Amino acid sequence: MPLLTPLPWSSAGGRDDAAAGRSGHLAPRCSNPECSTGWLHLWRRSVPVFEGGWCCSPACMRARVRTALERENDARRTSPESHRHRVPLGLAMLEQGWISAGDLRRALEAQRAAGAGRLGQWLVRNGSASEAMVTRGLGLQWNCPVLSLDAGDPQLLTAALPRLFVDALGALPLRIAAGRILYLGFEERLDAALALALERMLGLRVECGLLAEAGFRAAQERMLAAAFPPVELIEAASFSALGRVLSQTIERARCADARLVRVHDFFWLRLWHRRPSAGVPNLAEVSDLICAVGAGA
Ligand SMILES: [Zn+2]
Structure with a gap:
């Protein structure tokens, strides 16, 4: 099963829509399944895009974001948080x-x-x-490899994930191999939930391993001192409030794409301000929103 729907511009999208429509190729319809307008992309606004799908109106965007939020929240029950028994x-x-x-x-x-x-x-x-x-x-x-810091430079990969995850979850992106595998190093224990979230967000396979403590600490400090994509941290009072904030953020940014994943108790929304491609973006191309829902929600 593909982790995310293909990006709309991989076939017909953006400025080519009119030509695509005339030539009989798909002119994308609103990606909200409940949408009743039947508007074609051809006639309406072209941004924002969320998870590869265009929406004809703010109301349809709200519906799509709400569905994504429910999907991420439901996945909590089947998440790869590992409680498997390990040999001490x-x-x-x-x-x-x-x-x-x-x-x-x-x-x-x-x-x-x-x-x-x-x-x-x-x-x-x-x-x-x-x-x-x-x-x-x-x-x-x-049951994972020991990775080396020699071949990688985490400071060059700060756009892979928000600073908070490097700091709080102790994860270091090390290098990208063959343009499709991201090596992710941890100090003491692997974080399968973060690895899965990164796979879905970046469209890369993530291979996890451990790093020796001293090297890890020094590399983590260097990385934390480097520049990361702009980030906003918010706490929402409820899931419906969070849905509103997320869709408003997407509407305001008029982003070329946005994706939502959950990492433990956080919802991570990433906005692409330019057409995304698979892999780690440039720093200036993305911004992040990290959200928590209040305990009473
Ligand atoms: Zn619609």
Whole structure:
């Protein structure tokens, strides 16, 4: 199943509509399935566009955004938030013979006594394992590769996602391979919900992996200091209020496209001010809106 509907300009769209209509190709109709006007794109405004579909009026845009919001909210129940059982890090490393039972016991005791810190940090602090080995152990635990920062430069990929997600979710976009795979690095645990959201937003396959802690922290700091697309953070009192805000934002921006995805408790709306293509856009081409719905909603 395609993750998003194809962009309208991939076949007939924009200024070519009139010609497309005359030659018998599709002149897109309003993308709101409930629309009763039957207006053809040919006769009406050409923007804004939402998720590849054009809408004949603000009312139709509101209906489409509401449907998208319901879709994202329903997906919460079937989301890939992983609660699968994982082998504890200490046991995974013990099984590999990378640490001894005594090393593990000492680290667990130190962790318990301190009431803080991750097991991997205590193993490193006690001199039982190197940081690289702990990262490899986490890779075994999460069944994912250990990625290297050498071949990537997160600062060049700040337009891939809002700054908030780099900061709060500890995700670093590393590089794009073959124009279609985005490598996404995490420090301690993978975030499948964020990876899926990025796949849908960018039209790229996202491969997740872990990064060694020290390298991750330094690269994250550098990335957070770089420029990101403009972002607005809002909290809406209810889902219907959120729907109104989102459709008003889209109408005001007269955007070439917009997409909505959910990342945990946030709804992320991205606006493209120019015709989008697959992959990471230029900084000036997009802006983001990150929304939460109030607890009482
Ligand atoms: Zn319509």
